[in-house]
Amino acid sequence: MSRLVTVGAVSALVLVLGANATAWAQEDIGTARAYITQGKFAEAIKILDKLIKERPEAVQLYFDLGRAYFGMKNLPQAETAFGKVIAGKPLVADSYFNRGVVRIQSNNWAGAIEDFSKVIELNPKPKQGAPDLVLESRDNRVGAYLQVNKFAEAIQDATTVLTADPKRGFTLLNRGYAYEKINQFDKAVADYGAAIPLLSGADQASTYFSKADLEFLKLTQLQPAVDDYTKGLALDKNNVGALLNRAACYFQLKSFQPALADYSAALALKPGDGEILKNRAAVYLQLKDYKSAIVDYSGYLQKAGATADVSVYRLRAACYLNVDPKNYAGAVGDLKNYLAKNATDAVGWKDLALAQYNSIVPPGTTITKAQAGGLTDAITSATKATTLDAKQADAFIILGDSYSFQEKYKEAVPPYTSYIALAPDKPFGYEGLGRVQYNLQDYKGAIANFEKYLKLKPNDAEIKKLLNLAKASGGGGSATEKIAALTEAINADPKDPVAYTNRGVAYFEMQDFDKAIADFQKALDLKPGELQYISNLASASYSKASKTKAEADYKAASAIYTQWLAKAPSNADVLLTMGDISLNLKQWDAAISSYTKYLATNPTDAKNQQAVLTNRAYCALQKTPPDLTSAIADYTKLIGMNPSEPKFYDLRGRAYQDQQNLAAAAADFEKFAQLSGSKDPDALKNTAILYFNTGEKKRKANDPSKGLPEFEKAISNYTAYLALKAxxxxxxxxxGLAIYRKAKASTDVKVKLAELKKAIADFEAATKADAKLADAWYYLGLSCDDYGVADELSAETMFPKAIAAYEKYVSLPGVSAADADAIKKRIAQLKEAL
Structure with missing residues (x-):
């Protein structure tokens, strides 16, 4: 960052010489001085030039002329004028001071130093009401000394000035800069700190940054630097250099989120800057946000091109190896680019081997012998790593696993052996060596290594199986004999938690959960708080509860899972199981809480997410009252994940129906029927009713659509239903009622009559199917009535039908007296019309 070095604190010109004009030209001199005061410098110069021609020996005229030229920023002429004053009165300090000021403004540092030094030499006594010229000369000389790199002299002058007046902010600032230049950083920081409250605006911000730079870059005082950068940025928020330096401090302090914010702010000011992208990527890497780190590293590499720092390839490769899903091909490409310039980096070769290996054998999978042929590149890279550095343990395990997959068991033995020697506390070497020894029929060696492996990973059922097979092949015992042997070991050492754990595992595998629980609990009693023992006990308790479906067993499992969760609050399996246990106990809020925490910690686990969302929605619906909004939200997420799965539309539709959101419910039920191919009559009828009721709401609310789209869908669903139940x-x-609503909404008489005819047919069929269906008789009468009104030629036919239907309607029980009276009046009108 550029530092503030100021000579802007120079004094103004002093006005002493020539203050008392003689009687000669007193009026003109007064006028010229008035012009200078008013800023009319050209007018003043014109008068003074005239007077000087008359009296060239009048020194005071040159003094005023210098003032006027200075005001016009004509510094050469001002310097000449003050020089003439000095020539005339060489022992008067004021003019040396004024010329020094002019020379500073002209960047004539040596001349300024000479003039200010002369003032100091003359040592004039301060005049009442006037500045102390000696003190001001020393202050101005500080800035001039800085410009010619005379830092010791600048410090001496500044110290003298500050002794007399310690509140001079720029003087403190300049002395701090001088201390900085001679590497006395503590003193520089102290002066910058003292100067800050005496400055304002940009000067204050810049000084904060100067102080922070020294604290960060020279004194490694990271937190003080952060504090000063923060104060400076409060005054100058767009200072990219300060943002970058503060980000670097935060990074070293391991405060990665603030560092990320600063780098992002800097990028907003300098979009696409490659170095900033590289630095922000390093922060993302520390935050394990590998996707974002990859984006920034890629942006840097694209920006830098051929001049890129090749170590960035190494870093991006690390991101590719850690991102989910892993990008092994990307890591391989980047590591090759890196190793082209760093061929002796054993760790780089090891990582390349790892990427090449995992690209053929993704973690948690197995491959065929034919596929294992692709491991040749991994073997080559791992061999290179171990050749460069015989302590590259991971490279040895890659070699061993690669040879094992290729069924080159003898070749696999040496690298596994080397790995075990380097990492005796890790299980992988024992497992790998045990497997190849088993395949080489060295059962004694396999048993020894499997047992060592199981001490590190006691719950690995596959290795236990291989161990038993190895024992059987080499004279080992049965599972019952194994339990007996472990019981003997417990009797010999009743305080060995591992023995209880191993016997508990054996009981667990036999599904004797009570005995397994007892052994796991004993192991936990012997070693309280041990996470593995808690997890064993929890798994056995839940397995028992799943088998018995007993509330007491679920409660017992819940208690131990609560202990496990206290140790591992973000453990996905624990959260998932806790949710299931709470669901079985009908503790709906607790289940929802566990499922919600699970979803927050496992946002990419699509398979379990579906089950969890389904369960959470179920729990929300079981609450009193049901939390319909939350359930609908979860079903909506499930639909987003599985847009072609019909059951989620059915479930959400039911929730919408309970929420009285009829339109949404109808749409979901229709989608369910479409996707499932369901011809379920009840579903079709229910959907039809929902659409009709939605249309009715719109019609009664004077919706512009008059509910017609909903009536059409109701008709469609009723038609599908009636095809099954005619x-x-x-x-x-x-x-019929939906068709009637369509007819009433139509303004085209022909269309209206056609729809009324359909409605009449449905009402007639309805009354035939159920002669006591009063509403069907009413609307049959109303439809015939409307038809006769709309078509006078049909009145003689339709009005009698309407009368007959109306008379049937009023004769049925349940019709209110008011309705009956109104209908009877209409019957009379129709008879009169006939």
Whole structure:
């Protein structure tokens, strides 16, 4: 960062010489001085030039002329004028001071030093109301000394000035800069700190940054640097250099989120800057946000091109190896680019081998012998790593695993042996060596290594199986004999938690959960708080509960899982199981809480996410009252994940229906039927009713659509239903009513009559299917009535039908007296019309 070095604190010109004009030209001199005061420098110069021609020996005229030229920023002429004053009165300090000021403004540092030194030499006594010229000369000389790199002299002058007046901010600032230049950083920081409260605005911000730079870059005082950068940025928020330096401090302090914020702010000010991208990527890497780190490293590499720092390839490769999903091909490419310039980096070769190996054998998978042929590159790279550095343990395990997959068992033995020698506390070498020894029929060696492996990973069922097979092949015992042997070991040492754990595992595998629980609990009692023992006990307790379905067993499992969760609050398996246990105990809020925490910690686990969202929605619906909104939200997420799965539409539709969101419910039920190919009559009828009711709401609310789209869908669903149950009176009535609503909404007489005719047919069929369906008789009468009104030629036919239907309606029980009276009046009107 550029530092503030100021000579801007120079004094103004002093006005002493020539203050008392003689009677000669007193009026003109007064006028010229008035012009200078008013800033009319050209007018003043014109008068003074005239007077000087008359009296060239009048020194005071040159003094005023210098002032005027200075005001016009004509510094050469001002310097000449003050020089003439000095020539005339060489022992008067004021003019030396003024010329020094002019020379500073002209960047004539040596001349300024000479003039200010002369003032100091003359040592004039301060005049009342005027500045102390000696003190001001020393202050101005500080800035001039800085410009010619005379830092010791600058410090001496500044110290003298500050002794007399310690509140001079720029003087403190300049002395701090001088201390910085001679590497006395503590003193520089102290002066910058003292100067800050005496400055303002940009000067104050810049001084904060100067102080912070020294604290960060020279004194490694990271937190003080952060504090000063922060104060400076509060005044100058767009200072990219300060943002970058503060980010670097945060990074070294391991405060990665603030560092990320600063690098991002800097990038907003300098979009696409390659170095900033590289630095921000390093922060993302520390935060394990590998995807973002990859984006930034890629941006840097693209920006830097051929001049890129090749170590960035190494870093991006590390991201590729850690990102989910892993990008082994990307890591291989980057590591090759890196190793092209760093061929002796054993760790780089090891990582390349790891990437090449995992690209053929992704973690947790197995491969065929034919596929194992692709491990040749991994073997080559791992061999290179171990040749460069015989302590590259991971390279040895890659070699051993690669040879093992290729069924080159004899070749696998040496690298496994080397790995075990380097990492005797790790299980992988024992497992690998045990496997190849088993395949080489060296059962004694396999047993020894499997047992060592199981001491490190006692719950590995596959290795236990191989161990038993090895024992059987080499004279080993049965599972029952193994339990007996472990019981003997417990009797010999009743305080050995490992023996209880191993016997508990054996009982667990036999599904004797009570005995397994007892052994796991004993191991935990012997070593309280041991996470592995807690997890064993939890697994056995839950397995028992799953088998018995007993509330007491679920409660016991819940208690131990709660202990496990206290040790590993973000453990996905624990959160998932806790949710399931709470669900079985009908503790809906607790289940929802566990499922929610699980989803937060496992946002990419699509398979379990579906089950968890389904369960969470179920729990929300079981609450009193049901949390319909939350359930709908979860079903919506499930639909987003599985847009072609019909059951989620059915479940969400039911929730919408309970929420009285009829339109949404109808749409979901229709989607369910479409996706499932379901011809379930009840579903079709229910959907039809929902669409009709939605249309009715719109119609009654004077919706511009008049509910017609919903009535059409109701008709469609009723029609599909009636194709299955043709004599359902309620469905015939429902479809007829939807058609009637269409007819009433139509302004085209022909269309209206056609729809009324369909409605009449449905109402007639409904009354035939159920002669006591009053509403069907009413709407049959109303439809015939409307038809006769709309078509006078049909009145003689339709009005009698309407009368007959109306008379049937009023004769049925349940019709209110008011309705009956109104209908009877209409019957009378229709008879009169006939």
């Amino acid at each position: 004599t359902d009176a309620q469905a015939l009535y429902g479809r």
